[in-house]
Amino acid sequence: MQFTLQKTDDKTSARAGEIITDHGKIQTPVFMPVGTAGTVKGVHMRDVKEDVKAQIILGNTYHLYLRPGMKIIEQAGGLHRFNGWDGAILTDSGGYQVYSLSGTRKLDENGVLFRSHIDGSKHQFTPENVIDTQHSLGSDIMMAFDECTPYPCHYDDAKKSLDITHKWLARCVKREEETEPKYGYSQSLFPIVQGSTFRDLRIASAEEIASYGADGNAIGGLSVGEPHEVMYEMTELVCGILPNDKPRYLMGVGTPENILKSIALGVDMFDCVIPTRNGRNGMLFTKNGIFNIKNKKWENDFNPVDPEGTSFVDHLYSRAYLRHLFSARELLGGMIASQHNLAFYLWLMREARQHILNGDFSSWKAMMIPRVKQRL
RNA sequence: GGGGGGAUACCGAAGCGGUCAAACGGGGCAGACUGUAAAUCUGUUGGCUUAGCCUUCGGAGGUUCGAAUCCUCCUCCCCCCA
Numbered sequence A: 001m002q003f004t005l006q007k008t009d010d011k012t013s014a015r016a017g018e019i020i021t022d023h024g025k026i027q028t029p030v031f032m033p034v035g036t037a038g039t040v041k042g043v044h045m046r047d048v049k050e051d052v053k054a055q056i057i058l059g060n061t062y063h064l065y066l067r068p069g070m071k072i073i074e075q076a077g078g079l080h081r082f083n084g085w086d087g088a089i090l091t092d093s094g095g096y097q098v099y100s101l102s103g104t105r106k107l108d109e110n111g112v113l114f115r116s117h118i119d120g121s122k123h124q125f126t127p128e129n130v131i132d133t134q135h136s137l138g139s140d141i142m143m144a145f146d147e148c149t150p151y152p153c154h155y156d157d158a159k160k161s162l163d164i165t166h167k168w169l170a171r172c173v174k175r176e177e178e179t180e181p182k183y184g185y186s187q188s189l190f191p192i193v194q195g196s197t198f199r200d201l202r203i204a205s206a207e208e209i210a211s212y213g214a215d216g217n218a219i220g221g222l223s224v225g226e227p228h229e230v231m232y233e234m235t236e237l238v239c240g241i242l243p244n245d246k247p248r249y250l251m252g253v254g255t256p257e258n259i260l261k262s263i264a265l266g267v268d269m270f271d272c273v274i275p276t277r278n279g280r281n282g283m284l285f286t287k288n289g290i291f292n293i294k295n296k297k298w299e300n301d302f303n304p305v306d307p308e309g310t311s312f313v314d315h316l317y318s319r320a321y322l323r324h325l326f327s328a329r330e331l332l333g334g335m336i337a338s339q340h341n342l343a344f345y346l347w348l349m350r351e352a353r354q355h356i357l358n359g360d361f362s363s364w365k366a367m368m369i370p371r372v373k374q375r376l
Numbered sequence B: 001g002g003g004g005g006g007a008u009a010c011c012g013a014a015g016c017g018g019u020c021a022a023a024c025g026g027g028g029c030a031g032a033c034u035g036u037a038a039a040u041c042u043g044u045u046g047g048c049u050u051a052g053c054c055u056u057c058g059g060a061g062g063u064u065c066g067a068a069u070c071c072u073c074c075u076c077c078c079c080c081c082a
Helices: A045-050 A061-066 A070-076 A079-083 A095-100 A127-137 A155-178 A199-210 A228-239 A256-264 A274-280 A312-316 A319-327 A331-358 A361-373
Strands: A002-008 A015-021 A024-028 A030-033 A056-060 A088-092 A105-107 A112-115 A122-125 A141-143 A188-190 A217-219 A248-250 A269-272 A283-286 A289-292
Touching: A002 A331, A015 A331, A024 A030, A024 A331, A030 A331, A056 A061, A061 A070, A061 A088, A061 A122, A061 A127, A070 A079, A070 A127, A079 A088, A088 A127, A095 A105, A122 A127, A127 A141, A127 A155, A155 A188, A155 A199, A199 A228, A217 A228, A228 A256, A256 A269, A256 A331, A256 A361, A274 A283, A274 A331, A283 A331, A289 A361, A312 A331, A319 A331, A331 A361
Parallel strands: A030 A056, A030 A269, A056 A088, A088 A141, A141 A188, A217 A248, A248 A269
Antiparallel strands: A002 A015, A015 A024, A105 A112, A112 A122, A283 A289
């Protein structure tokens, strides 16, 4: 994997760049649709590629390990071959599940003991087997196994957790060096900065992570309930330490506003379930604001879903029809909303990139944020 | 023709003398969702000048300090027998 920094904004820390993977080029800043179980929920891969214009999508180690299991994925020839997505794939390590499934797991020195949310069976995740699993998945970008801390988090707990994350990282890197990709193309490993909301921990972590000289670096443990200002503060702090010549990935973020503000802080890569999950629940994002398609006000609005949208669904269907689909709990409703939201997110990223290249990102962002966050 | 069972809020359905503006579902209305155990979850759902008041449990009367609950008549629906 190669990263080329093409331009840095004069007034902010926003950057435009390009990542080259063995599954294609990725122009940054980039938004990566989340495909936890090997599917971007509700959207065909053809549309993820051609209509949404995604360049890279996510997969999840924990979920794919439990089902269908690595035997099946390996028989398929890797995740790309299995799910029909031939673009780049980034796999999360399962570190987020250490946080989100905290009720069904136990940490020990070696790793994490999970209780499967599917059948209750016990499984151990270690830095080593998480790397092995990601080799079986064949993702272009593998994530280090980390512990995503909850918010709020006591300082001592955050520090203890950070030490574990750093120890696990060393083991991930060692394992990665000792093993080979399985499918004939290269895989990069991104380490993850943790440290909760504590400046000194974040600084120490960012320095530790930077010392590895990885192909790219991630910021984790944010957007877990802390105030947005704290999230931006930590992001800015960490971006100032992580190397300039490598992509920075802010994990799990966020709303269009969160993303634009974080681009300005120097982040290059984003992922978030909001466009798909909130879309399935009726929330639509547009360049003119956010609305809930389930609301009565759209009942007889026969205008297109999004007259300025880039997806075919924006023009083929009306708001009244989409509302009807949600009212009737028709599957197509969530599919349309997901595809629309993703297309909007990807459009927003292309625009941001273009304005960075044009040199007017700052003013464009100032104009755009109030627009995209308003409620319609 | 004979016998029996019902009618409760938008719908279905509990309640069978006071703690009932009335459980629970559905539907309606609104909210939440940030490296997805989520096509899920939460709130709300008679009216108003909202610590209270008014109207409401098929209709009309009655018993009672007090009735969705008991009695009488009426209207409509369902089941069984002929």
